[in-house]
Amino acid sequence: MAALAFTSGLDAPAAVNLYLPLDPNLPHDEASLAAAEALMRDEGIDPAPHRLLIEKLCPTSLDRSHIQSWVSCQAAGPPRVTVYMGPELYPHRVRPSGGRQP
Structure with a gap:
């Protein structure tokens, strides 16, 4: 899907x-993570912070989870890749330090 933004x-x-x-087209978050990281590298964005965050947020192993739903890429201005999280993530709250809350 593409979104076009118009201004006067x-x-x-x-x-x-x-x-x-990403989900349900890819089998799990490890595959989704690889796809998002490839897009980030193509756009000159370091994917390491994304991987770290997904690994901390993921409620189970990456080969069994589906917390990443969509990825988008902005084609105007500075490169921007956005990853959208799905409902599987919501029951798990994360403390600012990165630890999970019950």
């Missing part, structure tokens, strides 16, 4: 976002 005074979209569904 421009003859073309001000921004274009490409949205790619």
